[in-house]
Amino acid sequence: MKKRILLLAGGQSGEHEVSLMSARSVLSALPRDQFDVTPVVISKQGRWLPPTETQRALESGEAATGGDLVLHRVASAEGYDAVFPLLHGPMGEDGTVQGLLTLAGIPFVGSGVLGSAVSMDKVMTKQVLESAGIAQVAWRLAVRREWQQNPQGVRDRAAELGFPLFVKPANLGSSVGISKVGAPDELDGALNLAFGLDRRVILEAMTSHKPREVEVGILGNDAPIASPVGELRFDADFYDYETKYTEGRATMHIPAPLPPEVAERVRAEALRAFLALDCAGLARVDFFYVEETGELLLNEVNTMPGFTTTSMYPKLFEAAGLSYSELVTRLVGLALEER
Numbered sequence: 001m002k003k004r005i006l007l008l009a010g011g012q013s014g015e016h017e018v019s020l021m022s023a024r025s026v027l028s029a030l031p032r033d034q035f036d037v038t039p040v041v042i043s044k045q046g047r048w049l050p051p052t053e054t055q056r057a058l059e060s061g062e063a064a065t066g067g068d069l070v071l072h073r074v075a076s077a078e079g080y081d082a083v084f085p086l087l088h089g090p091m092g093e094d095g096t097v098q099g100l101l102t103l104a105g106i107p108f109v110g111s112g113v114l115g116s117a118v119s120m121d122k123v124m125t126k127q128v129l130e131s132a133g134i135a136q137v138a139w140r141l142a143v144r145r146e147w148q149q150n151p152q153g154v155r156d157r158a159a160e161l162g163f164p165l166f167v168k169p170a171n172l173g174s175s176v177g178i179s180k181v182g183a184p185d186e187l188d189g190a191l192n193l194a195f196g197l198d199r200r201v202i203l204e205a206m207t208s209h210k211p212r213e214v215e216v217g218i219l220g221n222d223a224p225i226a227s228p229v230g231e232l233r234f235d236a237d238f239y240d241y242e243t244k245y246t247e248g249r250a251t252m253h254i255p256a257p258l259p260p261e262v263a264e265r266v267r268a269e270a271l272r273a274f275l276a277l278d279c280a281g282l283a284r285v286d287f288f289y290v291e292e293t294g295e296l297l298l299n300e301v302n303t304m305p306g307f308t309t310t311s312m313y314p315k316l317f318e319a320a321g322l323s324y325s326e327l328v329t330r331l332v333g334l335a336l337e338e339r
């Protein structure tokens with residue numbers, strides 16, 4: 001099968017013409033027996049040219065104006081003032097759609113490319129938050145190529161964390177592909193599952209005791225506020241997919257029954273994480289609280305958390321006095337806010 005390539009050239013920068021020249025070279029240099037290349041020239045106004053105009057622009061070496069609002073159409077957003085990309089996981093919550101909308105010049109709810117991409121990737125998140133001095137579980141990264149070529153190296157690295165440990169695709173949500181690995185003989189199966197879903201896999205130590213799971217909502221852009229803290233309780237080994245989405249398997253406690261100083265720490269750490277990751281609009285920050293030791297460990301940041309009327313995030317702000325409709329109105333306002 002030939003590889004189909006979309007070649008974007010031109011664009012809004014001062015190197016528009018240089019880019020078109022480079023594109024012409026690349027176009028003629030890509031072997032046609034291996035690649036099926038589709039060029040799209042982006043005019044200086046940031047519009048995508050249809051094929052014939054793209055061809056003309058490549059020949060003339062410049063496309064100052066013209067073009068079609070292809071990006072707007074791709075985003076199904078022409079004529080709207082803002083987009084609410086209520087999408088979870090890769091290709092939605094990870095900066096890709098945000099990039100599309102950013103290019104299209106359409107304001108949207110939630111984090112931009114950077115905050116979305118970094119927060120989606122559990123390893124990147126851990127690295128950024130580590131440098132911000134936020135406590136987290138011990139972790140290791142493994143990539144698919146290594147798992148294919150040197151599986152023992154990956155197993156050894158996992159063993160450094162001790163058992164049980166968690167194996168997770170780095171860029172997913174809803175607990176999809178996550179395993180709690182109780183013993184070394186369960187490790188390969190967990191890694192195969194995770195690598196079937198992602199090129200990057202994170203291995204995580206477990207806390208010393210079964211942790212309490214507490215979550216907090218953040219709302220705002222560069223001066224965000226934190227909601228009250230909520231807690232999830234469930235009767236399962238961990239908060240897996242089935243427990244998350246089967247009615248009645250988990251209960252939400254808002255506010256979480258925590259000592260006030262612990263709740264305050266949760267809120268403060270969540271705000272610090274939100275800013276460190278350059279998030280915007282909203283995020284739900286999830287923690288493990290180890291009651292026995294008083295440890296508070298940040299688990300993850302979800303930049304587009306579950307958003308049904310019964311989901312944790314809106315419920316947390318409802319407890320703060322903001323109704324669901326007020327909340328979504330506020331989010332659109334934040335999307336339109338100058339930053």
Ligand code: ATP
Nearest residue numbers: 137166172173174175176204205206207238239300
């Ligand atoms: P979400 O749907 O919230 O986006 P997710 O798919 O990103 O979830 P995590 O929140 O990382 O996944 O993990 C899912 C669940 O697995 C947690 O809520 C918790 O119950 C359990 N878990 C994950 N990592 C650990 C850990 N290191 N120690 C203990 N439990 C863990």
Ligand code: MG
Nearest residue numbers: 172173300302
């Ligand atoms: Mg998540």
Ligand code: MG
Nearest residue numbers: 172173174302
């Ligand atoms: Mg998620």
Ligand code: MG
Nearest residue numbers: 174286299300
């Ligand atoms: Mg989670």
